[in-house]
Amino acid sequence: MTKEELISLITTQVQSYNDNLDEPVDLSAGADSVLFGEGGVLTSVDFVTLVLDIEEAVEDATGKSITLADERAMSQKHSPFRTVGSLANYIEELLEA
Amino acid sequence: MDRIILITGTRKGIGAALADYFVSQGDTVIGCSREMPDWAEGKKNYCHFLADVADEAAVKKMFRAVAKEYGRLDALINNAGIASMNHSLLTPVRAVQQVLSTNTIGTFLLCREAAKLMRKANYGRIVNFSTVAVPLKLAGEAVYAASKAAIVSLTQTLAREYADFGVTVNAVGPTPIQTDLIRGVTSEKLEHLLERQAIHRYGTYEDVENVIEFFLRKESNFITGQVIYLGGV
Numbered sequence: 001m002t003k004e005e006l007i008s009l010i011t012t013q014v015q016s017y018n019d020n021l022d023e024p025v026d027l028s029a030g031a032d033s034v035l036f037g038e039g040g041v042l043t044s045v046d047f048v049t050l051v052l053d054i055e056e057a058v059e060d061a062t063g064k065s066i067t068l069a070d071e072r073a074m075s076q077k078h079s080p081f082r083t084v085g086s087l088a089n090y091i092e093e094l095l096e097a
Numbered sequence: 098m099d100r101i102i103l104i105t106g107t108r109k110g111i112g113a114a115l116a117d118y119f120v121s122q123g124d125t126v127i128g129c130s131r132e133m134p135d136w137a138e139g140k141k142n143y144c145h146f147l148a149d150v151a152d153e154a155a156v157k158k159m160f161r162a163v164a165k166e167y168g169r170l171d172a173l174i175n176n177a178g179i180a181s182m183n184h185s186l187l188t189p190v191r192a193v194q195q196v197l198s199t200n201t202i203g204t205f206l207l208c209r210e211a212a213k214l215m216r217k218a219n220y221g222r223i224v225n226f227s228t229v230a231v232p233l234k235l236a237g238e239a240v241y242a243a244s245k246a247a248i249v250s251l252t253q254t255l256a257r258e259y260a261d262f263g264v265t266v267n268a269v270g271p272t273p274i275q276t277d278l279i280r281g282v283t284s285e286k287l288e289h290l291l292e293r294q295a296i297h298r299y300g301t302y303e304d305v306e307n308v309i310e311f312f313l314r315k316e317s318n319f320i321t322g323q324v325i326y327l328g329g330v
Contacts, residue, residue, distance in 0.1 A: 045261045052213055065157065 001062060001095065006088035007031050009061060013053045014084070017046070031085030047081070058091060066094045100124040100313070101167045105150050105207060106177030108134040110276035114302035115174060115309070116143060127163055130177070150177045150203030160210040172222040172313050173211040175204045178245075182281045185239040193240050200244035205251060208266065212259050221264035222313045225252050229272050229330040233293055237286070245270075249324055256322030265321035267312045272300040272328035295329020 001009070011027055014035070018024035023041045027033045034040045036047055051068050059065050073080050073090065080090030102119050106112035107128030113136060116126045120142050128137070129146040137145045146162070148155040163170060178200045181192045204225055215221025227249050230242040248268060256266040272294055273279050273287055291297045308325050311317060 049216070049262075052216070 001058075001092070003088055003092060005061075006058075006091050007084055009057050010054060010084050010087055010091075013050065013057055017050055017053065021046070027084070031083065031088065033084045035083060035087065036081040037079060051081075054087070054091075058095075062095060064095060066091065068094075098123050100171040101127070101163075101169055102172040102174065102313075103127045103129075103163065103170055103207075103211065104174040104176055105129050105203070107137075107145070108132055110278065111271070111274065111302060111305055112176040115176060115306065118302070118306050125167070127159075127167075129159060149199075150175075150207055151198040153206055156206045156210055160214060164214055169218050170211055170214045170221065172224070173207055173215075174309060175207050175223070175225045175248075177203055178226055178278070180238070180278050180281075181240045182238055182279075183240075184237055188240055196240050196244050197247075200241075201247045201251070204248055208251070208255055208259075212255075212262060212264050215259075215264045216262035219263035221259075221262070222317070223255070223259070223264060223266040224309050224312050225266065225268040227252070227268045227270040227324055227326075229270050229290075229294070229326050229328065231270065232326060232330055233290070235290065237282075252324060253322045260321060263318075265312070265318065267321060268324040269305060269308045269312075270324055270326035270330070271305055272326075272330065274300040274302065274305070291328075293330070298328075300327050 014025050014027060021041070025033065025035065025041060036042055042050065055066055055068055068091070078086070080086050102124050104112055104115050104126060107116045108130035112128070113134060116128050119126050120140065125142045127144050127146065129148045129150070131147065131149050133147065134145065137143055146159045148159050150156060179196055181188060181196045208223055211221065211223060225248050228242065228245045230238045231246045231249060235242060252266050252268040259266055273290060279287065291299065304327050308327070312320065
Protein backbone atom coordinates (compact mmCIF):
# COMPACT_ATOMS: atom_id res chain seq x y z
CA MET A 1 0.00 0.00 0.00
CA THR A 2 1.19 3.54 -0.72
CA LYS A 3 1.52 6.13 2.03
CA GLU A 4 -1.55 7.94 0.69
CA GLU A 5 -3.57 4.72 0.77
CA LEU A 6 -2.50 4.08 4.35
CA ILE A 7 -3.44 7.62 5.39
CA SER A 8 -6.81 7.11 3.72
CA LEU A 9 -7.29 3.75 5.48
CA ILE A 10 -6.47 5.21 8.91
CA THR A 11 -8.68 8.25 8.28
CA THR A 12 -11.59 6.02 7.29
CA GLN A 13 -11.23 3.96 10.48
CA VAL A 14 -11.03 7.06 12.67
CA GLN A 15 -14.03 8.63 10.93
CA SER A 16 -16.01 5.48 11.55
CA TYR A 17 -14.93 5.38 15.20
CA ASN A 18 -15.78 9.06 15.64
CA ASP A 19 -19.47 8.09 15.57
CA ASN A 20 -18.96 6.56 19.04
CA LEU A 21 -17.31 9.60 20.55
CA ASP A 22 -18.81 12.62 22.30
CA GLU A 23 -15.71 14.56 21.31
CA PRO A 24 -14.61 13.24 17.91
CA VAL A 25 -11.03 13.23 16.62
CA ASP A 26 -10.40 16.35 14.53
CA LEU A 27 -9.14 15.11 11.17
CA SER A 28 -9.02 18.51 9.48
CA ALA A 29 -5.21 18.61 9.58
CA GLY A 30 -4.96 15.54 7.35
CA ALA A 31 -1.78 13.57 8.00
CA ASP A 32 -0.91 15.91 10.89
CA SER A 33 -4.16 15.19 12.73
CA VAL A 34 -3.39 14.19 16.32
CA LEU A 35 -4.54 10.73 17.37
CA PHE A 36 -2.98 9.91 20.73
CA GLY A 37 -1.03 11.85 23.35
CA GLU A 38 -1.07 15.58 24.13
CA GLY A 39 -3.91 17.31 22.33
CA GLY A 40 -5.64 14.00 21.56
CA VAL A 41 -9.12 13.10 22.74
CA LEU A 42 -8.92 9.30 22.73
CA THR A 43 -8.96 7.23 25.93
CA SER A 44 -7.00 4.01 26.50
CA VAL A 45 -10.06 1.94 25.52
CA ASP A 46 -10.42 4.03 22.34
CA PHE A 47 -6.73 3.37 21.67
CA VAL A 48 -7.15 -0.42 21.96
CA THR A 49 -10.27 -0.43 19.81
CA LEU A 50 -8.85 1.79 17.10
CA VAL A 51 -5.56 -0.11 16.94
CA LEU A 52 -7.46 -3.38 16.50
CA ASP A 53 -9.72 -1.83 13.86
CA ILE A 54 -6.72 -0.52 11.90
CA GLU A 55 -4.83 -3.84 12.19
CA GLU A 56 -7.86 -5.64 10.76
CA ALA A 57 -8.34 -3.09 7.99
CA VAL A 58 -4.68 -3.44 6.98
CA GLU A 59 -5.00 -7.23 6.97
CA ASP A 60 -8.18 -7.04 4.87
CA ALA A 61 -6.46 -4.73 2.39
CA THR A 62 -3.09 -6.47 2.16
CA GLY A 63 -3.59 -10.01 3.44
CA LYS A 64 -0.77 -9.35 5.90
CA SER A 65 -1.26 -9.68 9.64
CA ILE A 66 0.54 -6.94 11.56
CA THR A 67 0.86 -6.14 15.25
CA LEU A 68 0.91 -2.41 15.80
CA ALA A 69 1.24 -2.08 19.54
CA ASP A 70 4.29 -4.25 20.11
CA GLU A 71 7.28 -3.50 22.33
CA ARG A 72 9.11 -1.79 19.50
CA ALA A 73 6.29 0.66 18.90
CA MET A 74 5.69 1.37 22.58
CA SER A 75 9.38 2.01 23.32
CA GLN A 76 10.04 4.51 20.52
CA LYS A 77 11.03 8.01 21.61
CA HIS A 78 8.47 9.49 19.22
CA SER A 79 5.27 7.46 19.39
CA PRO A 80 4.14 6.16 16.00
CA PHE A 81 0.57 6.60 17.24
CA ARG A 82 0.90 10.38 17.62
CA THR A 83 -0.65 11.43 14.30
CA VAL A 84 -2.33 9.91 11.27
CA GLY A 85 0.87 10.46 9.27
CA SER A 86 3.25 8.94 11.84
CA LEU A 87 1.02 5.89 12.11
CA ALA A 88 0.94 5.53 8.32
CA ASN A 89 4.76 5.69 8.29
CA TYR A 90 4.97 3.00 10.95
CA ILE A 91 2.53 0.68 9.17
CA GLU A 92 4.47 1.17 5.95
CA GLU A 93 7.66 0.09 7.78
CA LEU A 94 5.92 -3.01 9.16
CA LEU A 95 4.55 -3.99 5.76
CA GLU A 96 7.97 -3.62 4.14
CA ALA A 97 9.78 -5.60 6.88
CA MET B 98 -30.13 -22.10 21.99
CA ASP B 99 -28.36 -21.12 18.79
CA ARG B 100 -25.18 -19.87 20.43
CA ILE B 101 -21.80 -20.09 18.72
CA ILE B 102 -19.46 -21.65 21.29
CA LEU B 103 -15.79 -22.46 20.92
CA ILE B 104 -14.47 -25.15 23.26
CA THR B 105 -10.80 -26.12 23.41
CA GLY B 106 -9.58 -29.63 24.13
CA THR B 107 -12.68 -31.42 22.87
CA ARG B 108 -11.02 -34.68 21.84
CA LYS B 109 -11.89 -36.40 25.11
CA GLY B 110 -12.82 -35.95 28.76
CA ILE B 111 -14.57 -32.81 29.95
CA GLY B 112 -14.11 -31.07 26.60
CA ALA B 113 -15.85 -33.86 24.68
CA ALA B 114 -18.66 -33.96 27.24
CA LEU B 115 -19.11 -30.18 27.03
CA ALA B 116 -19.22 -30.29 23.23
CA ASP B 117 -21.87 -33.01 23.36
CA TYR B 118 -23.86 -31.11 25.97
CA PHE B 119 -23.95 -27.78 24.14
CA VAL B 120 -24.79 -29.42 20.80
CA SER B 121 -27.68 -31.16 22.57
CA GLN B 122 -28.86 -27.73 23.75
CA GLY B 123 -29.14 -26.55 20.14
CA ASP B 124 -25.89 -24.60 20.06
CA THR B 125 -23.23 -24.67 17.37
CA VAL B 126 -19.95 -25.89 18.81
CA ILE B 127 -16.50 -25.31 17.37
CA GLY B 128 -13.97 -27.62 18.95
CA CYS B 129 -10.24 -27.95 18.72
CA SER B 130 -7.48 -30.29 19.77
CA ARG B 131 -4.09 -31.45 18.56
CA GLU B 132 -5.54 -34.74 17.29
CA MET B 133 -8.90 -35.55 15.75
CA PRO B 134 -11.56 -36.89 18.11
CA ASP B 135 -13.02 -40.29 17.24
CA TRP B 136 -16.59 -39.15 17.95
CA ALA B 137 -16.91 -36.00 15.80
CA GLU B 138 -17.40 -37.37 12.31
CA GLY B 139 -20.88 -36.58 11.03
CA LYS B 140 -21.92 -34.88 14.26
CA LYS B 141 -24.40 -32.13 13.48
CA ASN B 142 -23.68 -28.56 14.55
CA TYR B 143 -20.12 -29.48 15.43
CA CYS B 144 -16.99 -28.31 13.62
CA HIS B 145 -13.49 -29.41 14.60
CA PHE B 146 -10.14 -27.69 14.09
CA LEU B 147 -6.79 -29.37 14.49
CA ALA B 148 -4.87 -26.80 16.50
CA ASP B 149 -2.45 -26.58 19.38
CA VAL B 150 -3.79 -23.83 21.67
CA ALA B 151 -0.24 -22.64 22.35
CA ASP B 152 0.50 -22.15 18.64
CA GLU B 153 -0.28 -18.50 17.92
CA ALA B 154 -0.41 -18.91 14.14
CA ALA B 155 -2.75 -21.90 14.38
CA VAL B 156 -5.01 -20.12 16.85
CA LYS B 157 -5.20 -17.00 14.68
CA LYS B 158 -5.98 -19.14 11.63
CA MET B 159 -8.80 -20.86 13.51
CA PHE B 160 -10.32 -17.55 14.57
CA ARG B 161 -10.11 -16.18 11.03
CA ALA B 162 -12.07 -19.23 9.89
CA VAL B 163 -14.63 -18.80 12.69
CA ALA B 164 -15.09 -15.12 11.84
CA LYS B 165 -15.54 -15.95 8.17
CA GLU B 166 -17.95 -18.85 8.70
CA TYR B 167 -20.05 -17.59 11.62
CA GLY B 168 -19.32 -13.85 11.83
CA ARG B 169 -19.46 -13.92 15.61
CA LEU B 170 -18.54 -15.89 18.71
CA ASP B 171 -20.85 -15.92 21.71
CA ALA B 172 -18.77 -17.96 24.11
CA LEU B 173 -15.31 -19.40 24.59
CA ILE B 174 -14.66 -22.28 26.99
CA ASN B 175 -10.94 -22.68 27.62
CA ASN B 176 -10.95 -26.31 28.65
CA ALA B 177 -7.72 -27.56 27.03
CA GLY B 178 -5.14 -28.45 29.64
CA ILE B 179 -2.42 -30.88 30.55
CA ALA B 180 -1.15 -31.98 33.93
CA SER B 181 2.21 -32.80 35.42
CA MET B 182 1.65 -34.76 38.60
CA ASN B 183 5.10 -35.15 40.10
CA HIS B 184 7.27 -33.94 42.93
CA SER B 185 8.94 -30.69 41.84
CA LEU B 186 12.38 -32.19 42.55
CA LEU B 187 11.64 -34.80 39.91
CA THR B 188 10.12 -32.47 37.32
CA PRO B 189 12.20 -31.63 34.24
CA VAL B 190 12.00 -28.08 32.94
CA ARG B 191 10.66 -29.38 29.62
CA ALA B 192 7.54 -30.59 31.45
CA VAL B 193 7.20 -27.18 33.11
CA GLN B 194 7.40 -25.46 29.73
CA GLN B 195 4.79 -27.79 28.21
CA VAL B 196 2.32 -27.30 31.05
CA LEU B 197 2.72 -23.51 31.10
CA SER B 198 2.54 -23.37 27.33
CA THR B 199 -0.73 -25.28 27.00
CA ASN B 200 -2.48 -24.21 30.18
CA THR B 201 -1.42 -20.59 30.56
CA ILE B 202 -0.20 -19.29 27.21
CA GLY B 203 -2.93 -21.25 25.42
CA THR B 204 -5.63 -19.74 27.60
CA PHE B 205 -4.22 -16.25 27.08
CA LEU B 206 -4.07 -16.63 23.30
CA LEU B 207 -7.63 -17.95 23.03
CA CYS B 208 -8.95 -15.19 25.31
CA ARG B 209 -7.20 -12.52 23.26
CA GLU B 210 -8.40 -13.72 19.89
CA ALA B 211 -11.92 -14.44 21.15
CA ALA B 212 -12.25 -10.97 22.67
CA LYS B 213 -11.17 -9.39 19.38
CA LEU B 214 -14.07 -11.13 17.67
CA MET B 215 -16.57 -10.69 20.52
CA ARG B 216 -15.97 -6.93 20.80
CA LYS B 217 -17.61 -6.43 17.40
CA ALA B 218 -20.94 -7.58 18.85
CA ASN B 219 -20.16 -5.93 22.19
CA TYR B 220 -21.04 -9.30 23.70
CA GLY B 221 -19.21 -12.38 24.80
CA ARG B 222 -18.73 -14.95 27.52
CA ILE B 223 -15.36 -16.47 28.34
CA VAL B 224 -15.00 -19.31 30.83
CA ASN B 225 -11.52 -20.45 31.84
CA PHE B 226 -10.50 -23.56 33.73
CA SER B 227 -8.63 -23.41 37.01
CA THR B 228 -8.56 -26.23 39.56
CA VAL B 229 -9.06 -26.92 43.26
CA ALA B 230 -5.34 -27.75 43.31
CA VAL B 231 -4.75 -23.98 43.52
CA PRO B 232 -6.55 -23.20 46.81
CA LEU B 233 -5.72 -26.65 48.24
CA LYS B 234 -2.01 -26.19 47.42
CA LEU B 235 -1.61 -29.84 46.58
CA ALA B 236 1.84 -31.32 47.03
CA GLY B 237 2.95 -33.10 43.90
CA GLU B 238 1.10 -30.69 41.62
CA ALA B 239 3.32 -27.60 41.90
CA VAL B 240 3.65 -26.93 38.19
CA TYR B 241 0.05 -27.77 37.30
CA ALA B 242 -1.26 -25.64 40.18
CA ALA B 243 1.05 -22.75 39.25
CA SER B 244 -0.19 -22.81 35.66
CA LYS B 245 -3.78 -22.78 36.92
CA ALA B 246 -3.11 -20.07 39.54
CA ALA B 247 -2.05 -17.95 36.59
CA ILE B 248 -5.48 -18.64 35.08
CA VAL B 249 -7.15 -17.17 38.16
CA SER B 250 -5.06 -14.01 37.82
CA LEU B 251 -5.63 -13.82 34.06
CA THR B 252 -9.37 -14.27 34.53
CA GLN B 253 -9.62 -11.51 37.11
CA THR B 254 -7.52 -9.04 35.12
CA LEU B 255 -8.98 -9.82 31.69
CA ALA B 256 -12.44 -9.37 33.24
CA ARG B 257 -11.53 -5.73 33.83
CA GLU B 258 -9.89 -5.25 30.43
CA TYR B 259 -12.72 -6.84 28.44
CA ALA B 260 -15.63 -5.32 30.39
CA ASP B 261 -15.49 -2.27 28.11
CA PHE B 262 -16.27 -4.58 25.20
CA GLY B 263 -19.25 -6.37 26.77
CA VAL B 264 -17.25 -9.52 27.42
CA THR B 265 -17.33 -11.32 30.78
CA VAL B 266 -14.47 -13.55 31.91
CA ASN B 267 -14.97 -16.12 34.65
CA ALA B 268 -13.42 -19.40 35.71
CA VAL B 269 -14.51 -22.75 37.04
CA GLY B 270 -12.27 -24.78 39.33
CA PRO B 271 -13.27 -28.43 39.15
CA THR B 272 -12.52 -31.04 41.78
CA PRO B 273 -11.10 -34.33 40.54
CA ILE B 274 -13.32 -35.84 37.87
CA GLN B 275 -12.61 -39.36 36.70
CA THR B 276 -10.80 -38.54 33.46
CA ASP B 277 -7.39 -39.26 31.95
CA LEU B 278 -6.02 -36.11 33.58
CA ILE B 279 -5.84 -37.76 37.01
CA ARG B 280 -5.00 -41.29 35.92
CA GLY B 281 -1.44 -40.87 37.30
CA VAL B 282 -2.66 -39.93 40.77
CA THR B 283 -2.90 -42.70 43.35
CA SER B 284 -6.35 -43.58 44.68
CA GLU B 285 -5.08 -42.95 48.21
CA LYS B 286 -4.13 -39.41 47.32
CA LEU B 287 -7.43 -38.81 45.56
CA GLU B 288 -9.38 -40.06 48.60
CA HIS B 289 -7.38 -37.70 50.80
CA LEU B 290 -8.21 -34.85 48.41
CA LEU B 291 -11.93 -35.65 48.46
CA GLU B 292 -11.79 -35.54 52.27
CA ARG B 293 -10.62 -31.92 52.08
CA GLN B 294 -13.69 -30.92 50.05
CA ALA B 295 -16.87 -29.84 51.83
CA ILE B 296 -18.75 -32.40 49.73
CA HIS B 297 -16.73 -35.62 49.63
CA ARG B 298 -17.28 -36.98 46.13
CA TYR B 299 -15.79 -36.85 42.68
CA GLY B 300 -17.04 -34.11 40.41
CA THR B 301 -19.07 -34.96 37.33
CA TYR B 302 -19.33 -33.49 33.88
CA GLU B 303 -22.78 -32.25 34.82
CA ASP B 304 -21.34 -30.28 37.75
CA VAL B 305 -19.01 -28.46 35.37
CA GLU B 306 -21.75 -27.90 32.75
CA ASN B 307 -23.96 -26.37 35.41
CA VAL B 308 -21.40 -23.73 36.42
CA ILE B 309 -20.54 -22.93 32.82
CA GLU B 310 -24.20 -22.56 31.87
CA PHE B 311 -24.56 -20.07 34.72
CA PHE B 312 -21.64 -18.00 33.43
CA LEU B 313 -22.94 -18.19 29.85
CA ARG B 314 -26.46 -16.98 30.61
CA LYS B 315 -27.30 -13.59 29.11
CA GLU B 316 -28.56 -12.62 32.56
CA SER B 317 -25.03 -13.16 33.94
CA ASN B 318 -23.85 -9.93 32.34
CA PHE B 319 -22.99 -8.44 35.77
CA ILE B 320 -20.86 -11.41 36.79
CA THR B 321 -17.22 -11.24 35.77
CA GLY B 322 -13.79 -11.95 37.21
CA GLN B 323 -15.22 -14.71 39.40
CA VAL B 324 -13.85 -18.17 40.13
CA ILE B 325 -16.24 -20.89 41.28
CA TYR B 326 -14.60 -23.93 42.86
CA LEU B 327 -16.65 -27.07 42.94
CA GLY B 328 -17.16 -29.31 45.95
CA GLY B 329 -17.08 -26.52 48.51
CA VAL B 330 -13.33 -25.95 48.33
